[in-house]
Amino acid sequence: ELKVEQNPLFLSMQEGKNYTIYCNYSTTSDRLYWYRQDPGKSLESLFVLLSNGAVKQEGRLMASLDTKARLSTLHITAAVHDLSATYFCAVDMFPNAGGTSYGKLTFGQGTILTVHP
Amino acid sequence: DAGVTQSPTHLIKTRGQQVTLRCSPKSGHDTVSWYQQALGQGPQFIFQYYEEEERQRGNFPDRFSGHQFPNYSSELNVNALLLGDSALYLCASSFRGSGNTIYFGEGSWLTVV
Numbered sequence: 001e002l003k004v005e006q007n008p009l010f011l012s013m014q015e016g017k018n019y020t021i022y023c024n025y026s027t028t029s030d031r032l033y034w035y036r037q038d039p040g041k042s043l044e045s046l047f048v049l050l051s052n053g054a055v056k057q058e059g060r061l062m063a064s065l066d067t068k069a070r071l072s073t074l075h076i077t078a079a080v081h082d083l084s085a086t087y088f089c090a091v092d093m094f095p096n097a098g099g100t101s102y103g104k105l106t107f108g109q110g111t112i113l114t115v116h117p
Numbered sequence: 118d119a120g121v122t123q124s125p126t127h128l129i130k131t132r133g134q135q136v137t138l139r140c141s142p143k144s145g146h147d148t149v150s151w152y153q154q155a156l157g158q159g160p161q162f163i164f165q166y167y168e169e170e171e172r173q174r175g176n177f178p179d180r181f182s183g184h185q186f187p188n189y190s191s192e193l194n195v196n197a198l199l200l201g202d203s204a205l206y207l208c209a210s211s212f213r214g215s216g217n218t219i220y221f222g223e224g225s226w227l228t229v230v
Binding site for chain 2: 043045092
């Protein structure tokens, strides 16, 4: 059974600081997603990482994927208050049997990020 | 371009009742998946529909069932509601086999009392 673990689960940052959220998963996969969720809201897509070594950046966020280490990171640069939210990584696996497509995401527990002035 | 739309947004049901939630995928998408997100947890995969058939299923009992229509829209049905079914139900839309982003709707908040 695929397991996805994020750390830290809670992250309190000062504005202007840098930090990294880690996402480890237990089974080989080549598709990993990062989502942001604000309180009471749905999931907003941040990044889709589709191959080993993939790196994507958007604003103050940068995500990378190392499929050999089964590890993805979400790096936050010079944090601002607007980045306060819960961040989820999710791993997608093509099913070994029975299923016919991607799209069965297994999510991590989420990292609650709070950025303080 | 309309995104993923879900209805209703909020509803309250009594234990033992049945509920139907609805989802219209993003334009151009043909695959719909449903997730349950309990408070403070990550979403859990319920099942996925493509070509009007259930293609994959998570660890949910048979009380959870679904349907996909020819226009790709989908319904999630939950019978014999339990208090533990209270959660945010999210619909996810994608194009089969692609490596593109999986988009989520705003969700349906279900409270079982």
